[in-house]
Amino acid sequence: MTFMDEVLGCAVEAAGRVGRAALIPWGGAEACVDAYEMAIRALTDAQLNVARAVDVEPVRGVLASCAEMTRDIGATHLSSVRWILDV
């Protein structure tokens, strides 16, 4: 492991400790991350349901693309946050 890897590892560990402590009043880090994940899923599903209901192109395509972006950007957030908070 290089010096920079060690520094980065320590920084992530410290950020995780701070984050976990800060989220205790809201039920803890795991509950908060799970709630964020559920919100992303609900928002994605809602956009997809509207896209299915709207049988007009290009509106349907734009709505479906927005749903995919919501899911993928949310997934990237979640992956990073789970890494930092270790939940």
Add this chain to the structure above:
Amino acid sequence: MSSGSGIVNRLDGRTRLYWESSGSGDPVLLVHGLGLSGGAWWRTVDALAGAMRVITFDHRGIGQSESLTYAYTTEAMADDAVSILDELAIDRVHLYGFSLGGMVAQQIALRHPTRVQSLVLGATHSGGRRAAFPESDVVAFFQRRATMPSEEAAWASVPYNYGPRSRAEQVDRIAEDIERRLANPFNERAYRAQLLAASLHNCYRRLERIRAPTLVVHGARDRIIPVANARMTAEQVSRAQLKILEDAGHLYPTEEPAVDEAIGEFFAAHR
């Protein structure tokens, strides 16, 4: 044996997913690894299709599948797989994911738990901080690989993909793999997007939520995804069995042909 193929068009109008189906019986969905098309499962399809309906597909951007953008996540790839099940009107499947496909299979089991009858996770990891990473020369090779000509890349991958016994004794089987792989066009941008999806994958803590019976299979000589990952995954999934193949590397289906039979028996035991 019945067989068929088709295309699923996603709602965005640009993402198209190619699938193939062989055999009849309980359905099993095979989810393949980095940069490979569904055709890479040919050995496993032959082994399982005598007793099961075997469904393979090309991930977005690979083979005959297309995508709107080259920004993937394992979540997106999991939803793609489920859209194929929807198209085929299949409620529940046995699910077998290999390498990157194993990460996608974890996401399917977590995001769509009612669709999974049983789960096999082959040569994969669950991501997060605890994942055991490959040595630096392996990482450097796979970053360099995307810029190499296809045939050169396929042969240069051999020391990373296969264990030492296989490289000495199974040259013909390795050559068959490479011939099949070269028959499918390699998409550099999709490969890079899949690498990013794999690096963002992080399911470790949530694996304990998987309720489907699970079999974790891994080669002890795997240099790409070290075998420590299989042990961590099997400990974290509550109903997991662990099968370590002592002489095998990453591409164990080529190196240990009997493993497909064992996996078929696992599916049969969890109908």
